[in-house]
Amino acid sequence: MKNTDRSVHATREINAPVEAVWKALTDAQELERWFPLKASVNNGRIDLSWGGGVDWQMEIEEQQQNKYLRLGYNQDHHRMVSDVPRRLAVEFFLEAKDGKTLLRIVHAGFGGESGWDEIYDGVRRGWDTESLSLQHYLEHHAGKDRVVALAQINIKLPLQQVWNTLTKEGVSVKGDRYVYATPLGEVYEGQLVYLNPPQDLCGTLESLNNAMFRLTAERFMPDAGITIWVWIGAYGVPEAEVKALEQRWEQKLNELF
Known part of the structure; x- marks a missing residue:
């Protein structure tokens, strides 16, 4: 100890x-x-x-x-x-x-x-x-309000299995750029901010006005389950568009897990 x-x-x-x-x-x-x-x-x-x-x-x-x-x-x-x-x-x-x-x-x-x-x-x-x-x-985006899409689910599966499921379609990195083929059937790409498999992928999302995208698999205490977070913080994008994306991620997480 x-x-x-x-x-x-x-x-x-x-x-x-x-x-x-x-x-x-x-x-x-x-x-x-x-x-x-x-x-x-x-x-x-x-x-x-x-x-x-x-x-x-x-x-x-x-x-x-x-x-x-x-x-x-x-x-x-x-x-x-x-x-x-x-x-x-x-x-x-x-x-x-x-x-x-x-x-x-x-x-x-x-x-x-x-x-x-x-x-x-x-x-x-x-x-x-x-x-x-x-x-x-x-x-x-200084001085601009942020709209957040936040989808999450709590599960009891091994961390590596969770990560493999979320990244099944592939994550590729070249220099400071990333490309993530998401379970939604869409491709996210932009500047890679942080990559720490099997728990974290963070990068900009250029197709959504340079938003910030985060995929995280988290355990908060010993022997607890895994909490998956999909977080997108967008600026200058209609709230309805961001919240529709949140709903799609929520549905997909429930389908996958």
Whole structure:
């Protein structure tokens, strides 16, 4: 059994002024344009929700405008994996560099015990993709509202079997480009953002006005089933079109699993 605490680290250089990055981290409307489905910021708190009981309720413990933000939350968030009281924290360090911003994220407080492994790994992979989602929003769609298609299903199958089913028609990568033949019978292609089989495929979706596409197979705690997420965050696309895509993915996931 491991006894040391663990922390997640992610660093991104974003081609946007530090004031824009700060606002994206601290303003509810801006947060919803790249991170959760719903956000609220008031009374020293930042509350984020992705639906389905996936929520973060965090207190602003310290902030220095355009430089540093620390958000803390209590052990109840992860009581499902440990009886040991813990308070976790997310820190954001911002540094202005020639009109760009160097953003460093540190998410700390995860237990070293094996029961924390899935949550730790999920947060680690999550910040890899979410920090890139922030970068994509600010560099390509700054100031535009986002419409999200989110389809998901919970199943009990081996992870590799799930991935093989989702990618049966093929995923190919050439340089920084990807092509994904989806179970919908459509081909998604664009810039590859993150590839981590058998759990993650993330890239831009050029055919949908340079949207952000994510396919994730996640286990939230030991011996739990697999949650499959298909997430498309689109900008400047009619909501009806995005929600129709969400319905098609939901139907397909139910057919496949």
